[in-house]
Amino acid sequence: MSFKTLNLNHHIVRAVEDEGYTEPTPIQAEAIPAILNGKDLLAAAQTGTGKTAAFTLPMLEKLTRHKGQGKRYVRALVLTPTRELAAQVHASVRTYGRHLKLRSAEIYGGVSIQPQTRTLRSGVDILVATPGRLLDHLNQGHVDLSRVEMLVLDEADRMLDMGFIHDIKKIIAELPHFRQNLLFSATFSDEIKRLSRSILKEPETIKVAADNTTAERIRQTVHPVDRAKKADLLSYLIGSNDWRQVLVFTRTKHGADKLSRRLERDGLPSTSIHGNKTQAARMKALKAFKDGRVRVLVATDVAARGIDIDRLGQVVNFDLPEVAEDYVHRIGRTGRAGNAGEAFSLVCVDEKHLLHRIEKLTGSRIEKILIDGYHPDPSIEAEPVAKRGGRGRKRSGNFQSDRKRSSHASKNGHFGRKDRA
Incomplete structure (x- = not known):
């Protein structure tokens, strides 16, 4: 046809x-x-x-x-x-x-x-x-x-x-x-x-697809990690894999700004978009991301709607969404126009119930990979997501990994520091 x-x-x-x-x-x-x-x-x-x-x-x-x-x-x-x-x-x-x-x-x-x-x-x-x-x-x-x-x-x-x-x-x-x-x-x-x-x-x-399924062309991975180590792990993933254009989702506006500043300090050109920013600021940030002048765009769910980049290779869930359907929308920013894509979720113990909701909604189990140097501490108990108020507390996760990846994090650092950017 x-x-x-x-x-x-x-x-x-x-x-x-x-x-x-x-x-x-x-x-x-x-x-x-x-x-x-x-x-x-x-x-x-x-x-x-x-x-x-x-x-x-x-x-x-x-x-x-x-x-x-x-x-x-x-x-x-x-x-x-x-x-x-x-x-x-x-x-x-x-x-x-x-x-x-x-x-x-x-x-x-x-x-x-x-x-x-x-x-x-x-x-x-x-x-x-x-x-x-x-x-x-x-x-x-x-x-x-x-x-x-x-x-x-x-x-x-x-x-x-x-x-x-x-x-x-x-x-x-x-x-x-x-x-x-x-x-x-x-x-x-x-x-x-x-x-x-x-x-x-x-x-x-x-x-055009079964109810609530995610696109088959998107490879999905969960990395179990303590919340306190999430930013370090994100910098490591971007730097070690040499990702040039990454869309990162956070749950809150404050969290988006904070993470963007942190990535900048790690030598990764970043910006954020969320509902508190003017439309002009949001469009300016999106254009910088599309043009390649910004390597990482950190966004909340609302602000990211409508981001349309054909060859966006990676999407990262820094925080899992509280509404499982939002996961489908988030990872759908990659794998567009027939291209392959990758979706990574950094999941701490507080978010295990959110992960279970996503897997139930999509009808599939997402592969979990532990990364050396970022293994979660099994002694830390979960706290309700709704009670965090956007502030970090000690937390971790007990996950069974499908397989382990040797990443030599201690040898190579975060790969995103300014002297390695």
């Missing part, structure tokens, strides 16, 4: 081929015909599978086939959980719609509202937005959603996790009753199924 066989406008096919793509991914091959046929859609697709183009391409096609008359109104609305993902989706809209006479816009918080207001008042066909900022514009009368023909909820599971359900319901109340609804999620949780029943009408269901 090729994009030319999917009944897409030749201008759209041309833009797709300009990007070097000739064959659709599985999610695209299934979703595009269903959307063009006017069906509501419930799609389970992990990040990196091409899901953005799966709804962007048929959206552009349908809006082009049936052109609006007179003043431009919002005809397609895409809701995303974060600013970064909104920017990523809008970039796809602009890329694949570059040869079409359609206008689009992205709106989200963290930046001035005035330029967004001017753009909305000038008229757009496609609007990509985060729920909170869109409600601000709705409440101030800056946007009319009464003529929306297509609604897309992207990464709907994450929007539920972030508490956007009430905002979403308020937005939907402003939309016309007759419209096409598309819901994309990495997982089919019970909450997603309930949401789909309230929004979708006789939807076609598409699954």
